[in-house]
Amino acid sequence: MSSWHEFLTMGGYGAYVWPSYAIVLVVMVINAVLPGRRQHALLKQLRRRVPNDRERQ
Numbered sequence: 001m002s003s004w005h006e007f008l009t010m011g012g013y014g015a016y017v018w019p020s021y022a023i024v025l026v027v028m029v030i031n032a033v034l035p036g037r038r039q040h041a042l043l044k045q046l047r048r049r050v051p052n053d054r055e056r057q
Contacts, residue, residue: 010017 008014008018
């Protein structure tokens with residue numbers, strides 16, 4: 001690797017490689033974040049549906 005430019009262009013394939021890395025990164029972040037958000041929403045929904053012990057008495 002004689003220069004950063006050669007590394008970034010990757011022999012002319014950089015226009016395909018770097019967007020692919022970006023797409024994979026976005027998908028991985030979404031896969032990491034969405035399940036936690038969904039769990040939080042489901043727990044919140046369950047807390048509204050199931051009465052607390054204090055409310056039953």
